[in-house]
Amino acid sequence: HFARVARVPGDPILGLLDAFRADANPAKLDLGVGVYKDAQGLTPIPRAVKLAEQRLVNSETTKTYIGGHGAPEFGEHLLRLVLGADSALLRDELAGATQAPGGTGALRLAGEFIARNLPGRSIWLSDPTWPIHETLFATCGLKVSHYPYVDASNQLQVEAMLAALAHVPQGDVVLLHACCHNPTGFDLSQADWRRVLEVVKARELLPLIDFAYQGFGAGLEEDAWAVRLFAAELPELLITSSCSKNFGLYRERTGALIVRAADSNKLTDVRSQLAALARNLWSTPPAHGAAVVASILGDAELHALWAEEVEAMRLRIASLRSGLVAALQPHGLGERFAHIAAQRGMFSYTGLSAAQVQRLREEFSVYMVNSGRASVAGMAEQRLEYLAAAIARVCN
């Protein structure tokens, strides 16, 4: 049976992690994997999550299945977090959440929905984007196309992006990163977002907004600005929300596909399709992470503690960004790498070439992806001078 099954290469980022682990150099730095790390290099469980889990252990009475859309209280709290606590869309029942196994599960559900229920639509991704976007939507059978986003000069190309979107066939789906663009770290300004919205309206495109880093850019509310603008201005919209990063729930696989529809009747139609699709993908979603999120967001004290913890993660990343640029200054590279401080979220397109990335790895045990993407949270305050000196060596 298996004689003809060929081997495919593993995920390059995970391969990088193996190489990092095998490296005996005590000065080694892992800037590869996209997981938040604290000053000790650990990815701890947030205190709010731990407290919520302790409460759940005592209060949970059953492990029977939750419904196809997941836990209703999770959906309600997540909708308020994403769309705003006082969103008119929620009052008017124009938006609903379908729980999924992480942001990836939500994207897969969205892809299946588009492929089955909106036949003939292509999906347009930023060039570059998170590599899983490319393979996931193709696996759903969708035609995947690209619009320019960051070019070889390592700059955001808003004009080229808008020009390309203006030629996207009417009705196609356009994937946008809500904030903290992965892999580049370059985000649109509010003025840019308004211009994208105009093109979306003019071409009658369906945006799918991937919201994987709420709270890691400018703040929990601030990061939702574009999502809320689009949800208010457009009658139809898809949003994927992930709780992996901001709740530190990576392995619990917690997220949702949020649908905004023109009326509550149509919302029910769409949601019936999502439940039917989910039934064939994972039947019902995992319960634990969603129960944790619901108990945090449903409790004023835990909510406040969690928001503080997200803010601490956000500020740490921001200070590493400006710290690295400051450390590059004495090497005469402060200006060349100033974009690192202006970018947002977990990742930075440094602008380093594949050859420079390779030298960083071989000569300095600094591990980053060949594209020059660095995971900023992998840096450490006290290692910034080492990193800056290494970068200076490979740049000269």
Ligand code: PMP
């Ligand atoms: N979208 C983007 C842009 C991401 O970077 C990630 C995580 N790396 C996800 C979605 C999915 O996250 P998860 O499935 O772990 O919730």
